[in-house]
Amino acid sequence: MERTAILITALVSLGVTGVLGFFAIPFLRRLKLGQTIKEIGPVWHKSKEGVPTMGGLMIIAGSLFALAVGYITLILEVPQFMSEQYTAENVRFFSGIGLAFLLGIIGFADDMKSIFNHQNLGLRARYKLFLQTVVAVLYVLVMVKYAGLSTVVHIPFFKSFELGFWFYPASVILIVGMVNAVNISDGIDGLASTMTFFVSMTFIIIATLFGYVGTGLLATAISGACVGFVIWNFYPAKVIMGDTGSLFLGGAITALAFGVDFALLILLTGIVYIIEMASVILQVGFFKITKRIYGTGRRIIKMSPIHHHFELCGLSEYKIVLLFSIVTIIGCAAAIFAVA
Numbered sequence: 186m187e188r189t190a191i192l193i194t195a196l197v198s199l200g201v202t203g204v205l206g207f208f209a210i211p212f213l214r215r216l217k218l219g220q221t222i223k224e225i226g227p228v229w230h231k232s233k234e235g236v237p238t239m240g241g242l243m244i245i246a247g248s249l250f251a252l253a254v255g256y257i258t259l260i261l262e263v264p265q266f267m268s269e270q271y272t273a274e275n276v277r278f279f280s281g282i283g284l285a286f287l288l289g290i291i292g293f294a295d296d297m298k299s300i301f302n303h304q305n306l307g308l309r310a311r312y313k314l315f316l317q318t319v320v321a322v323l324y325v326l327v328m329v330k331y332a333g334l335s336t337v338v339h340i341p342f343f344k345s346f347e348l349g350f351w352f353y354p355a356s357v358i359l360i361v362g363m364v365n366a367v368n369i370s371d372g373i374d375g376l377a378s379t380m381t382f383f384v385s386m387t388f389i390i391i392a393t394l395f396g397y398v399g400t401g402l403l404a405t406a407i408s409g410a411c412v413g414f415v416i417w418n419f420y421p422a423k424v425i426m427g428d429t430g431s432l433f434l435g436g437a438i439t440a441l442a443f444g445v446d447f448a449l450l451i452l453l454t455g456i457v458y459i460i461e462m463a464s465v466i467l468q469v470g471f472f473k474i475t476k477r478i479y480g481t482g483r484r485i486i487k488m489s490p491i492h493h494h495f496e497l498c499g500l501s502e503y504k505i506v507l508l509f510s511i512v513t514i515i516g517c518a519a520a521i522f523a524v525a
Contacts, residue, residue: 187398189262191389194255194402195409202247202413206240210417210424213237236422239296240414241430244378245289247410248437252282255402266398276332278399281440284324288364289433291316296427307428314361320436321360325353328443339447341523356448363451364435366458369465369490371431373502374420376492380513381434382411384454387517388441391450391524400444407437420502447524456516457509464491 214237256278260266266274295307307313328334329352336352339345348355371377385408392401414430417423426434442451452459468489476482486494495505 187259187263187401190255190259190402191405193258194251194405197254198247198251198406198409199413201250202243202410203416204413205243205246206413206417206424209240209243210237213239213424236425238300238425238427239293239429240418240424241289241292241426241428241433243417243424244410244414244426244430245286245433247413248406248433249282249286251406251409252402255406259398259402263398273331273333274397274399276327277334277397277444278403280324280327280332281400281403281437281444284320284360284440285433285436287320288317288436289429291320292368292428292430292432295432296429299428317361317364317432318357321357321364322353324360324440324443325356329353334443335446338449340449341447341453341520356443359448359451360436360439360443362462363439363455363458364432366455366462367435367438368428368431370458370461370492371426372490372492373496373505374422375415375418375502375506376509377426377431377434378411378415378418379506379510380457381438382408382415383510383513383517384438385411385441387454387520388438388445390521391445391447392441394524395445395447397445400441403437403444404441407434407441420506450520450523453516453520453523454513457513460512461490461492464494465489 265271291308291313295313297307299307308316325334329336336349337345337347338352338355367377367381370380385404388404389401389408392398392404411434414426418426438455439448439451442448442454464486468485471485472482487497488494492505492509495508496502500508
C-alpha cells in the first residue's frame with residue numbers, strides 16, 4: 186500500500202542528490218573547501234588534494250527532501266499512518282532521521298575544522314567520540330521508551346537473549362562503533378557510498394518483510410541518495426563526502442538496523458565496514474606491541490584501513506570497490522536469509 190511513497194522517495198532522493206552536484210561542487214570549489222590528504226597515505230592520493238569535500242551535504246539534502254516528499258505521499262496514500270496505532274512507527278522513522286542528521290552535524294564540524302586547519306585533522310578524537318556517544322544514548326533511550334524497541338537481542342541464525350539494562354550500553358557501543366567503521370571505509374572513490382547503497386537496499390527488503398513502513402522509507406531515501414552521489418564520487422571523484430557524509434550514512438544504516446528491531450543484522454550487512462575497522466585496530470595494536478618488544482613496530486598488513494593495503498598490492502580503486510561490494514552483497518544476502 187505504500188509503494189507509491191517508496192517509489193517517489195527513491196526517485197526524488199536520487200534526482201535531487203544527483204542534480205545538486207551541478208551546483209554544490211562549483212560552490213564548494215569557490216569556497217575553497219578542498220580535501221587535505223594525509224602525508225602517511227598512499228602517495229598517489231596526493232592527486233586528490235583540493236578535491237571539494239563535504240559532498241555529504243548533497244546526500245543529507247537529497248535524503249531529507251526526499252523523506253519530506255515521501256512522508257507526505259505516504260500520509261496521503263495511507264491516512265491511518267497518522268493514527269495512534271502507528272505512533273511507534275513514526276517515532277522509529279523520525280528518531281532514525283534525527284540520529285543520522287545529528288551525526289552528520291558532528292561530521293560537518295569535523296570537516297570544517299580540518300579545512301580551516303589546512304590538514305586532515307578535525308575535531309579531537311575524544312571530543313568527537315563523546316558527541317557521538319551522547320547522540321547514540323539519546324537515540325536508544327527514545328527508541329526503547331517511545332518506539333517499543335525490545336531489549337531482547339536477536340542473534341542471526343542463533344538464539345535471542347534478554348539483555349535488560351545491558352541492552353543500553355551494548356546498543357550505544359554498536360552505534361558508535363558502526364558509525365566510525367563507515368567513516369573509516371570512506372577512503373577511496375565510491376567505496377562508502379556504493380557499499381551503503383547495497384546495505385540500505387537490503388533494509389528496504391527487510392523492512393518490507395517486517396512491515397516497518399517508516400524504516401523502509403528511510404532506507405529508500407538513503408539508497409537513492411547514494412546512487413545520486415556516487416555519480417560524482419566514482420573514480421576519479423569530483424567531490425568527496427567527508428565526515429559530513431560518512432557519519433550521516435553511518436547513523437542512517439544503524440538506525441535502519443534498530444528500526445527493524447534486529448540491530449545485529451548490521452554485523453552481516455556491514456561486514457566490510459567491520460573488517461575495515463578491525464584492520465585499523467589490529468594494525469595499530471600489533472604495531473604498538475611489537476614496538477615495545479622489539480623496539481621497532483611491525484605491521485600485519487601494508488597499510489590500514491585494509492582498502493589501502495589492497496591499493497599497495499596493485500589493485501585499482503575501481504577493482505577494490507567491486508571486490509568490497511561483492512563481499513557486502515554476500516553479507517546482505519546472509520542478512521535477508523537470516524530473517525526470511
